[in-house]
Amino acid sequence: MSEKFDTPFQSNIVPTILELGSTLKFRCYKGISCFNACCKNADITLTPYDIIRLKQRLGKSSAELLKEHTVPFQMDQDGLPGVKLRTTDEGACLFMNEEGCSVYEDRPTACRYYPLGNMIRLDTGSKEAHVDYVLIKEDHCKGHEEERELTVHEYLVEQETAQYDEMNKEWQQLMLMKRSGGPSVGKPPEATLQMYFMCAFDMDRFRRFVLSDNFKATYDLEESTYEVLAKEDISLMQFGNRLMKQVFFGLRTIPEKNGIWEKRVDERQEVWDARRQAEIQRQQQAEDERYSGDD
Numbered sequence: 001m002s003e004k005f006d007t008p009f010q011s012n013i014v015p016t017i018l019e020l021g022s023t024l025k026f027r028c029y030k031g032i033s034c035f036n037a038c039c040k041n042a043d044i045t046l047t048p049y050d051i052i053r054l055k056q057r058l059g060k061s062s063a064e065l066l067k068e069h070t071v072p073f074q075m076d077q078d079g080l081p082g083v084k085l086r087t088t089d090e091g092a093c094l095f096m097n098e099e100g101c102s103v104y105e106d107r108p109t110a111c112r113y114y115p116l117g118n119m120i121r122l123d124t125g126s127k128e129a130h131v132d133y134v135l136i137k138e139d140h141c142k143g144h145e146e147e148r149e150l151t152v153h154e155y156l157v158e159q160e161t162a163q164y165d166e167m168n169k170e171w172q173q174l175m176l177m178k179r180s181g182g183p184s185v186g187k188p189p190e191a192t193l194q195m196y197f198m199c200a201f202d203m204d205r206f207r208r209f210v211l212s213d214n215f216k217a218t219y220d221l222e223e224s225t226y227e228v229l230a231k232e233d234i235s236l237m238q239f240g241n242r243l244m245k246q247v248f249f250g251l252r253t254i255p256e257k258n259g260i261w262e263k264r265v266d267e268r269q270e271v272w273d274a275r276r277q278a279e280i281q282r283q284q285q286a287e288d289e290r291y292s293g294d295d
């Protein structure tokens, strides 16, 4: 199963852009000649919500799940950390067994979508993200040779993607903002990247961080909010998205204790300016090199 979430354009894949009402011919079932072929070659990027579903399913802490079932990778040129499902050396997903998927009800977003992928984009001037769907046809997947025809929407309903889409929305928006931010964001320092990894994927550690005295001394939250964050993974994930929007882009939705933000802005203004300038120069240099190569 090749990468199917948000970055489906790989050399051996021919993408076709689809809308919700577009039709596809596809059927996958136990007993099809290629059964499990996709999961024997798994390249699955995980979302924060995928991590929550899997860790709850397996009764593991986020640290255990990350260690046993994922591998880290860099999501962009700034080294933004992401995680993929761990596989055997041959590429088979560790959750695959003879019956199929051992975590089927909690399988990750990308597995639900397959053979569809989705690509989120922000149109110029719009605040609403637009979703394009792509059909991924791989030689080993015989589901495309089946006679059943249905719409993209019908397929997604069948695969129960709605809750995943809802839960992934804020995180995808954060990724989009990061991607389209360009020089105004710059390359985040290592400590920020590590904090992002903790907020997005290592939620048990993030919970300890949020409940620490240090955090409470910085942010001005009601005790009832801390009580919710202490026990609810989804609320914690959503809070993490807000916190990272605040850290990456200065979008203040989490109140800080008096004067702390202003003090931090004063302290960091120079650093932000320098980072922005360095990023503009880096992009300018890359452009110059590109065009000088065209001569």
Ligand code: SF4
Residues within 6 Å of the ligand: 001, 038, 039, 042, 044, 093, 094, 095, 096, 097, 100, 101, 102, 103, 104, 107, 108, 111
């Ligand atoms: S999680 Fe399940 S569906 Fe996804 S690759 Fe692994 S075995 Fe296949």
Ligand code: SF4
Residues within 6 Å of the ligand: 027, 028, 029, 032, 034, 035, 036, 037, 038, 039, 114, 115, 140, 141, 142, 143, 144
């Ligand atoms: S039809 Fe495609 S998705 Fe289904 S088991 Fe075969 S390779 Fe996997």
